[in-house]
């Protein structure tokens with residue numbers, strides 16, 4: 001298939017480009033490089049030996065977007081492009097809603113104008129808010145008032161907008177993929193997560209402590225109702241996640257209408273289990289201190305991944321050891337991310 005990938009220079013997007021190319025698909029990337037570097041796509045080529053067509057375009061620039069859509073005939077779009085820093089979204093809600101919601105509406109409009117009506121959307125487990133029961137199945141409630149920040153609400157708003165678009169025009173096929181906690185990196189150590197400034201997420205922070213860029217990890221609370229008191233999450237290797245997108249575009253080709261899938265492993269790990277796993281994989285100490293809970297955090301969150309398994313034939317194959325070893329290979333080979341290369 002000929003696939004349009006928005007946000008394809010980013011963390012999950014670049015890993016997905018590799019899996020698409022290796023499965024024999026062709027790829028065109030749109031990215032404004034606001035949170036990424038072209039170096040990631042150079043490395044995609046280094047790994048696969050295949051080219052990606054790249055357009056430096058912002059989804060808020062409607063004429064430029066239309067030009068890309070008119071430049072080729074695509075079979076499906078995978079829509080990663082979004083701003084994703086939870087704390088920043090609280091400070092800058094207008095920017096976040098505009099980028100994530102308006103950006104998606106612009107994309108859908110440009111797609112509809114050329115008759116392209118197959119889209120995979122990067123949603124998030126954050127849409128479930130505080131889980132009523134675990135593991136989370138796709139039919140669990142997604143009450144907007146329980147989602148604690150504009151970033152998360154932008155994901156839920158886009159889910160609803162896409163469902164409404166399908167209601168108005170049944171030719172649309174839409175896969176809403178709810179990611180749990182993506183971590184890890186490609187086995188080559190050539191691409192990985194490259195946060196700008198202090199990482200907000202656990203794993204990149206742990207990696208930066210292990211490589212000596214940061215002194216110690218702050219663990220946000222050890223008084224949750226979990227086995228060791230620290231938060232439990234469903235960490236999923238980014239390469240498994242990327243493979244889920246290849247399955248999703250194949251599913252769209254069967255014209256399923258709107259489908260929703262959790263992409264997780266079904267296994268929860270605590271913060272301290274992740275720290276220990278990382279120490280074992282890297283051979284480095286990860287000093288930490290326990291501090292107060294972070295506002296908006298929940299105790300535990302993990303997926304029931306059965307629906308993706310039965311419907312898509314997809315399941316996560318890589319475990320904690322791979323997640324930690326692969327993060328470490330990327331971090332230790334690229335202590336300053338893509339910066340040192342550019």
Ligand code: NAD
Nearest residue numbers: 007010011012032033034035036058059080081082122124
């Ligand atoms: P990322 O920031 O690495 O990638 C997003 C890419 O989109 C970046 O390359 C950025 O430059 C680009 N972009 C942003 N706004 C754009 C715009 N208006 N026009 C064009 N390009 C734009 O993030 P990621 O971790 O790869 O996340 C990809 C998607 O998955 C996002 O939609 C994110 O919300 C979602 N998601 C991520 C996680 C996670 O923990 N990483 C979890 C759940 C969902």
Ligand code: WQD
Nearest residue numbers: 084086124126200201202205218219220231232233271297
């Ligand atoms: C994991 C655990 C923290 C950092 C967030 C977003 C979600 C999605 C994925 C997407 C929690 C603890 C963390 C640290 C810590 N985003 N922690 N010290 O909060 O599950 O999900 O990222 O684009 O929308 O909310 O992930 O990695 O931030 O935290 O103790 O320095 O690690 O309290 O228990 P989270 P996370």
